[in-house]
Amino acid sequence: MLKSHYHGQLVNDDYINMAVHTMLTFRFWTIVVVAYFALLVLYNLYFHSLAKYPGPFWARTTLLWRFWHSMSGHPHRAIEDCHRKYGDVFRVGPNELSFATVQAFKDIYIARNPVIPKSEFYDMLGSGFSEADIACERDHKTAVQKRALFSTALSVKALTEQEVVIQRSIDAFIEKLGKLGCTERGLDLTKWYMMLSFDIAGEMAFGESFGCIASETSNAWLDTIFSHLHTVTFMDNIRRFPLVLRLARLIPTRWTTTLRNKVTGFAREKTTRRLEKSGDRRDFLSNVVDKVRSGKVSEEEMAAHCSIIAFVIPDNALSLESWMTANTISLHSIAGSETSATSMATITYFLLKSPTAYTKLTTEIRSRFKSLSEIDISSTSASQLPYLHAVMEEGMRIVPTASLGFSRNAPGPGVTVDGHFVPAGTELYVSAWTVARDERYFRDATTFKPERWIDPDNQDVKDASQPFWLGPRSCPGKNFAYAQMGLTLAKMVWAYDMELIDQNLNWERDVRVHFVLWKPELRVRSGERAAAL
Numbered sequence: 393m394l395k396s397h398y399h400g401q402l403v404n405d406d407y408i409n410m411a412v413h414t415m416l417t418f419r420f421w422t423i424v425v426v427a428y429f430a431l432l433v434l435y436n437l438y439f440h441s442l443a444k445y446p447g448p449f450w451a452r453t454t455l456l457w458r459f460w461h462s463m464s465g466h467p468h469r470a471i472e473d474c475h476r477k478y479g480d481v482f483r484v485g486p487n488e489l490s491f492a493t494v495q496a497f498k499d500i501y502i503a504r505n506p507v508i509p510k511s512e513f514y515d516m517l518g519s520g521f522s523e524a525d526i527a528c529e530r531d532h533k534t535a536v537q538k539r540a541l542f543s544t545a546l547s548v549k550a551l552t553e554q555e556v557v558i559q560r561s562i563d564a565f566i567e568k569l570g571k572l573g574c575t576e577r578g579l580d581l582t583k584w585y586m587m588l589s590f591d592i593a594g595e596m597a598f599g600e601s602f603g604c605i606a607s608e609t610s611n612a613w614l615d616t617i618f619s620h621l622h623t624v625t626f627m628d629n630i631r632r633f634p635l636v637l638r639l640a641r642l643i644p645t646r647w648t649t650t651l652r653n654k655v656t657g658f659a660r661e662k663t664t665r666r667l668e669k670s671g672d673r674r675d676f677l678s679n680v681v682d683k684v685r686s687g688k689v690s691e692e693e694m695a696a697h698c699s700i701i702a703f704v705i706p707d708n709a710l711s712l713e714s715w716m717t718a719n720t721i722s723l724h725s726i727a728g729s730e731t732s733a734t735s736m737a738t739i740t741y742f743l744l745k746s747p748t749a750y751t752k753l754t755t756e757i758r759s760r761f762k763s764l765s766e767i768d769i770s771s772t773s774a775s776q777l778p779y780l781h782a783v784m785e786e787g788m789r790i791v792p793t794a795s796l797g798f799s800r801n802a803p804g805p806g807v808t809v810d811g812h813f814v815p816a817g818t819e820l821y822v823s824a825w826t827v828a829r830d831e832r833y834f835r836d837a838t839t840f841k842p843e844r845w846i847d848p849d850n851q852d853v854k855d856a857s858q859p860f861w862l863g864p865r866s867c868p869g870k871n872f873a874y875a876q877m878g879l880t881l882a883k884m885v886w887a888y889d890m891e892l893i894d895q896n897l898n899w900e901r902d903v904r905v906h907f908v909l910w911k912p913e914l915r916v917r918s919g920e921r922a923a924a925l
């Protein structure tokens with residue numbers, strides 16, 4: 393009895409010792425972690441090479457500010473507010489600066505001595521291929537070579553050869569608009585512009601449409617992607633935590649890469665099929681195909697280009713639907729199609745919300761053309777239809793399709809941007825949303841006024857709106873985008889009287905930014921046009 397009591401006492405002592413030990417260990421590690429973060433905060437505030445730059449406390453000291461605002465989908469607004477408060481440059485994160493001037497646009501993106509290269513963000517964007525695609529190549533010299541592969545295919549001259557294909561897709565879209573868009577609920581143009589853009593991208597990259605317009609159904613992947621866009625932002629935040637990245641590397645690769653391999657494998661498959669096709673049709677990839685055949689470019693590189701310019705999703709991958717899936721794919725399919733569709737949706741919204749602009753555009757288009765078939769790429773150029781182009785410019789200014797900045801890394805030994813020294817290794821960019829809506833550059837900046845682009849007396853600083861960006865890495869698809877958007881808009885306005893169904897829709901308020909723009913429904917009724925205006 394005594395023994396067992398004594399034994400019980402021992403057990404109790406052991407438990408007490410263990411508990412004390414655990415508590416002390418816990419306390420020790422808590423102190424270590426708190427001390428580490430306190431030191432980090434102090435270092436970021438007072439000793440970091442960006443310490444002199446202003447910004448919100450949580451942005452200067454931790455990644456919390458950028459995480460919170462980027463995940464909310466309104467980082468563009470939070471950044472704009474900070475620029476108004478702190479000035480033309482502020483600290484978005486401990487190692488990240490946002491600029492908001494025309495001069496910064498020039499200094500960061502046009503700089504050649506030294507060139508300010510793209511940041512690590514693009515490694516994430518282009519992962520899955522052993523060769524970087526045209527948009528994700530970070531080495532400047534190699535990027536110049538990769539861009540050269542597309543210079544002929546994306547030139548103004550090439551548009552004439554590509555016109556039949558573009559026209560065919562747009563005409564099919566216009567026909568459906570008449571058939572399905574005249575109902576009470578109209579058509580959701582956010583979705584239909586995406587369908588049109590993907591069909592055109594498929595034609596231009598693989599010689600076959602994805603058939604979205606013909607089947608009147610959006611690709612299921614498109615819907616999945618655009619309802620999961622926040623995952624792109626999440627990954628962009630995660631890449632900034634080296635510890636998390638190290639832990640992520642411990643996850644068996646077969647768990648994380650199965651789907652990515654499926655998607656990239658599909659791009660490779662499509663590439664092989666495209667290489668097997670013969671014919672004289674010139675499209676985005678004709679030159680690349682020639683180069684692959686002559687051994688100057690690898691098939692892997694061609695697959696990577698295909699995947700960024702067109703939309704390559706395996707039909708049978710839907711069963712694997714998940715946030716990871718959406719992330720992998722959305723990162724791979726944005727350059728050539730999503731951008732045009734988003735710009736078209738924004739332009740249409742503002743046009744239909746502005747009766748004066750809508751009437752002016754309708755008058756310009758309907759007085760210029762007697763029939764729909766007369767409308768082609770050359771007759772919709774800026775010199776032929778100035779108001780149409782002013783409408784497009786103004787739409788892309790007031791809500792820029794690329795509302796965030798495109799991030800770059802300051803090279804050694806550092807660079808000077810708009811008079812500010814930026815040390816090597818800093819991530820930096822210009823906030824397009826802030827600059828394009830700044831009253832210093834555009835009078836009545838938040839009002840849709842296409843006239844500002846054609847009025848010779850207008851004093852606005854037009855360089856503050858750069859929808860296609862500027863410098864050696866600016867958009868090479870600009871001519872194609874203007875042709876596609878101009879043709880589509882001109883034909884729609886010529887053929888139908890359009891009306892925005894939800895008059896309470898507020899595009900500026902409701903769009904969210906997750907690298908690309910998440911857009912609300914844009915329901916538009918398109919009825920038979922009245923005989924005369």
Ligand code: HEM
Binds near residue numbers: 527546733793867869
């Ligand atoms: C209205 C439509 C479009 C807009 C607003 C737009 C905008 C942009 C912007 C802002 C960039 C710079 C991105 C960066 O610095 O990372 C870019 C790059 C690019 N765009 Fe576009 N784009 C459009 C249409 C197109 C089209 C139709 C194509 C292809 C046919 C295309 C192909 C590309 C490519 C390949 C790049 C990467 C260039 C490089 O990194 O050197 N874009 N685009």
